[in-house]
Amino acid sequence: MHLKQLSLLNFKNYNEAELSFQPGVNVFVGSNGAGKTNLLDAMHYLSLCKSYFNPIDSQQIKQGADFFMINGVFEKDEHKEVIACGLKRNQKKQFKRNKKEYQRLADHIGLFPSVMISPYDISIIIEGSEERRKFIDNVISQTDNQYLDELITYNKTLINRNALLKLIADTGKYDPALLEVYDEQLISSGNRIFQKRKAFMETFTDIFNRHYQFISDDAEQVALVYESQLLADDFAALLKRSVERDRVLERTTAGIHKDDLQFTIHGMPMKKFGSQGQQKSFLIALKLAQYSFLQQQKGYKPLLLLDDIFDKLDEHRTVKLMQMVSNNDFGQVFITDTSAARINQIFNTLGVQIKMFKVDKGEVTNEQN
Template sequence: MYLQQLSVINFKNYTEAELTFSEGVNVFTGNNGAGKTNLLDAIHYLSLCKSYFNPIDTQQIKQGTDFFIINGTFNKNGANEAIACGVKRNQKKQFKRNKKDYQRLADHIGLFPLVMVSPYDISIIIEGSEERRRFIDNVISQTDNRYLDELINYNKVLINRNALLKRIADTGRYDPELLSVFDEQLIASGNLVFEKRKDFMESFTPIFNKHYQFLSGDAEQVELVYESQLLRDNFPELLKKSTEKDRILERTTIGIHKDELQFAIHGMPMKKFGSQGQQKSFLIALKLAQYSFLYQQKGFKPLLLLDDIFDKLDDNRVTKLMQMVSNHDFGQVFITDTNADKVENIFKRINVDLKLFKVTGGEIDG
């Protein structure tokens, strides 16, 4: 699978642009703020129906205009697939595949899988557990539609259960029957999400370890550990034991919304003890493992988007990374960087062709 063409109208800093891509490596170069990353985000929209950086669709509309349109043509198994996304102020987002509207955007997720690596990903390491759960959910959702449905359902029930706990605290009227109904719904969806996450991590962790060791040249020992309350006891029993605590705190303290991923280097937390280069290598290994997992599950190669990733990596790791993503295990790659000469020299050293686009203030030459 690869993206043949992309066109945007009134998207971020672009009035209009149309690009035709190579099946291999495509590079966007230009100064900071020129719009390189915006092109990656447009591709992300086509694959996952949303921006990678900002959940509010209308904030992607070019200033002074009322709508944006993104169109793309994918080649998948030799057949062309036309994907279109349109957002107009005060109207529902439109998303079409081969000119047909989707009933649910969730039905599109996973058809054109994609992995993005960005400086913003540092939040996976330094921010709270929600970021790490989001990473897991993003990977599994691209391979399993039912997972996404159950996760959405779980979160809806969780909101309702928390609202009930608050109402009980405010009114003093305990409603064990309604609480029991919410518990049953929470358990049904939560158990399925937990099992999927557990199975995913068992498959994913060895892949991650392989990629990190390659990037670091076996110089560092890292760990990736999945933690869940449901690993220690069954969900119904845990909920039962936590009822009084939940009533006091007015929120649900047990469940898969408390799951965590622990990152370590040489037995110490990566967040505190990893250097900037080590943290970046860790993130890149996570994303490349995501790519490998999606490839295994889907049977074809996802798109790989690398946004400004050379900063804070030494030359050895940069060369290893580019060797890795340019070999036969990877398909179409999109890269942004401020230095065109540097990128061209990197790929010249490893004897890989690329298509170069020079971006200047929302204008593209290439």
């Protein structure tokens, strides 16, 4: 699978853009703020129906315009697929595949998978557990439509159970029968989500370790561990045991919404003891493992979107990374960087042909290499 063409209308800082890509490495160079990242985000829209950086669709419309439109032409299994995403202000987002609109956006997730690596990803390490659960859920959802439905069901039930706990606290009227109904619903979807997360992590951890060892030349000892209350206890028993605490706190304190990933370097938390370069290497290995997992599950190669990844990586790790992503294990790659000279030096050394675009204030031109 690869993206042949991309066209934009009124998207972020672009009035209009029409681009054609090669199946291998494509690079966008330009100064900070020129719009390089916005091109990657448009590709993310075509893959996952939303922005990677901002959940509010209307804020992607160019200032002064009334709508945005993104069109992508993919080649997949020797067939042409046209994906279109559009939004008019104060209207519902439209998403179409070959001119046919989706009834549910969830039906598109996973058909044209992509993996983004961005400075924004540092939140996975330094922020709370929700960011790390989002990472797991994003990967599994691109390979399992039922998983996304289970998540939606679980989160709706969780909201209802928490609302009931608050009502009980406000009124003093305890309704154990209704609480039991919500418990049964949480347990049903929660157990299925837990089993899928557990199975995923058993496969994913080995892939991650392999990628980190390659990037770092085995220079550091890192670990990735899945943490869940359900690893040590039955969900039904957990809910029963925590009911009094839940009533006091007015929220559900046990369940898969508390799952987390533990990141360590030499046995210590990566968040506190990893250097910026080590944290970046960890994140890159995490995302490359996501790529490898998606490829294994889908049977074809996702898009790889690399946004400003050279910052805080030493030259050796940079070359190792580019060596890895430009070989046959990876398919189409899109890279943003501020330095054309650096890009040319790296890929000339590797003997890899690239297609380069110059980006300047929302204008894109094809550069001759």
